[in-house]
Amino acid sequence: MKAKYIQTGAAVDYTPDADVSAGDVVVQGEFLGIAKLDIETGKLGALATSGVFDVAREADTAFTIGQQVYWDANGDPEGGDVGTGAAVDTAANGTNKPMGFAIEAAADEATQTTVRVLIVKGVARQAANQADSTAGDLAGLVVDFNALLAALQAAGLMASA
Numbered sequence: 001m002k003a004k005y006i007q008t009g010a011a012v013d014y015t016p017d018a019d020v021s022a023g024d025v026v027v028q029g030e031f032l033g034i035a036k037l038d039i040e041t042g043k044l045g046a047l048a049t050s051g052v053f054d055v056a057r058e059a060d061t062a063f064t065i066g067q068q069v070y071w072d073a074n075g076d077p078e079g080g081d082v083g084t085g086a087a088v089d090t091a092a093n094g095t096n097k098p099m100g101f102a103i104e105a106a107a108d109e110a111t112q113t114t115v116r117v118l119i120v121k122g123v124a125r126q127a128a129n130q131a132d133s134t135a136g137d138l139a140g141l142v143v144d145f146n147a148l149l150a151a152l153q154a155a156g157l158m159a160s161a
Contacts, residue, residue, distance in 0.1 A: 011036065011046040020045065025055070025071055025085055025099075032071055032097050034119065052103060054114040058086040062108035063115045070096035078113040087115050091155050128155065 012033060020026060020039040026047055033047025055069070056077035063069065067089065075086030088096055099117055106115035130151050133144040152158040 010050050011048050013044055014039065014047045015044050016041060025073075027071065027073055027097055030097065032099060032119075048119065050119050052116060052118050055087040055099070055117045056080055056085065057106055057113060057115045058088045060108055061087075061089055061106075063087075063089060063102040063106040065102055065105055067102045069099045069102055069115060069117050071099045072096045080113070087117060094153070094157075094159060 014020075014026065014033065014035075016026070016039050019041050020035045022035055022037050024035045026033050026035060033049050034051075034053055036046050036048050039045030055071075056075075057063070058072065058075045059078045061078075069087050070089070070091055071085065072088045072092065072095070073085050074083050075088055076082045077084060077086040080086070087099060090096065091098070100119040101117065102115050103118045104116040128151050130148050133141060135141040135144050149158065153160050
């Protein structure tokens with residue numbers, strides 16, 4: 001058997017090791033979902049893996065429409081408790097997980113504490129553009145190659161050494 005269809009995947013089953021509250025962002029490796037309802041320890045519940053959510057935004061972070069949004073599990077939400085998790089605008093060398101895309105602009109203001117995010121399964125990370133090498137010798141090529149590696153690490157596409 002190659003594969004057997006199970007479900008659409010808009011929500012997936014989840015049994016937590018500790019109580020989870022509705023709206024909690026749950027990260028498992030590279031997978032991210034949002035609890036739809038409270039889930040008690042050891043009880044079967046569901047995580048949404050797609051949809052539109054208002055997500056706590058990192059303090060001093062603005063978003064534009066269409067900008068990729070990442071989840072920092074230790075982020076400091078605007079107006080919230082330090083270290084409880086927040087939407088951020090950077091992959092931070094792969095430590096932040098891709099979440100989706102901002103579908104409304106979110107200003108860097110204390111009055112706007114969330115960013116509206118379209119959660120999509122399989123969000124691909126994208127590295128910043130790397131200029132073509134114009135190196136004239138091996139030493140210059142090494143410098144350009146190391147810059148490429150740094151850009152891949154910054155985008156979370158490659159682990160840091």
